[in-house]
Amino acid sequence: MELEKKIRQFFWDSPKSSPIAAEYLSDPLTSGGRKLLNLKARNKAIELMKLKSYLNFGPDRPRWALLADDILRKNVNENELIYHHDILVNPFVQNWPVLSSKLPDTLKRMVSAAETAGLLLDGLEINHEVKMEMTIWFHPAITAKHLWNSKWMNCLKWKHKIYTNSTQAVGAADVEHACQRKRMDAPPQWTAGRQQWSY
Known part of the structure; x- marks a missing residue:
């Protein structure tokens, strides 16, 4: 990093490499260090605090997090999920991967910080x-991907509008019906002229 190089040159008053590793210079004075700013640790802390703000799902959630949700959904790293954007909530509370290489730098750093820190639910x-209130779709406790495109799951998603654990519990008694199998084989189709879903 260019800034780290300039700090090192300024501290040692020399363009050559420092005789002591930067991480030791960042130690407190009581430990023999010089309290030199540790840019890597500072930048990591910034990204983790940004991640903390992003994972705030309360009423005071920042507006940028909503935009980040949409960007992450559009960069899902599975072709079979392309028709499921409406049930993708958040990659950190669901089990779907993000194609980090196509993300903006700010989100790329946030996702990388989460992976480095070992973030888990x-x-x-x-x-x-x-x-x-957690969504049942791509639930982190379920790893069998084939379940999400099964006839039964498509029926729950598209016909019964069941998205969370609570709606699943309420709707469990109402799903016994004579659904036509051909309607459960694929998601509903959007009719642009009528502005509605057809089942």
Whole structure:
């Protein structure tokens, strides 16, 4: 990094390489360091705080996070998910991969920071109300991808509009019906002239 190079040259008053590694110079004075700014650690902290803001799903969620949601959905890294953008909520709370190479730099750094930090969804810390509002589609606890395109799953998605655990529980008693198999084989088609979905 160019800025790190300039800091090193300024500190040692020399364009040559420093005799002591930068990470040691960043240590506190009490440990023998010089409290030199650690740019890598600072930039990592910035990205993690940005990730924290992005994962705030409360009423004070930043507006840029909504735009980030849409960008991440459009860069899903699975061809079979192309017809499921409406049920893709968030790659960090669902099990779908993002094609990072096509993301804007700011989101690319955020996704990389999440991977480096080992971000995961810890179910032990999620209360019942939040669990019930989690989407059932691409749930992180389910890894069998073929389930999402099965006839039964397509029926739940497109005909019964079941998206979360709570709607699944409420609608469980209403899904016993005589659905035509051909209607469950594929997603509904959008009719532009009528501005509606046809089933």
